Amino acid sequence: MNCYECHSEGRTATAVAVCSRCHAGLCPDHLTVESRLVREPRGMGQVTQGPEARRVLCGVCARAEG
Incomplete structure (x- = not known):
């Protein structure tokens, strides 16, 4: 799989991750990694x-979530 963002820029790069929101393939240059606490309902x-x-996000989804 190739990076979607690189493809949009007319380049080709191998994707190393997938955005957890939009599921676009991402190369190391176009991904954002963030950490989140996991909360589960109990009682x-x-x-x-x-x-x-x-959690891995593309730049577009990271900006949208602000």
Whole structure:
């Protein structure tokens, strides 16, 4: 699979990850990695799980989520 962003720029690069929102293939130059706490409903509230989960996003989705 090739990077979607590179393809849009007229280049070809191998994708190393997939955006967790839009599922576009991404090369290392076009991905954003962020960490998030995992929260699960339990009983009368929520439980936060550690360690933080890794999440890969493309630039467009990262900006949209602000």
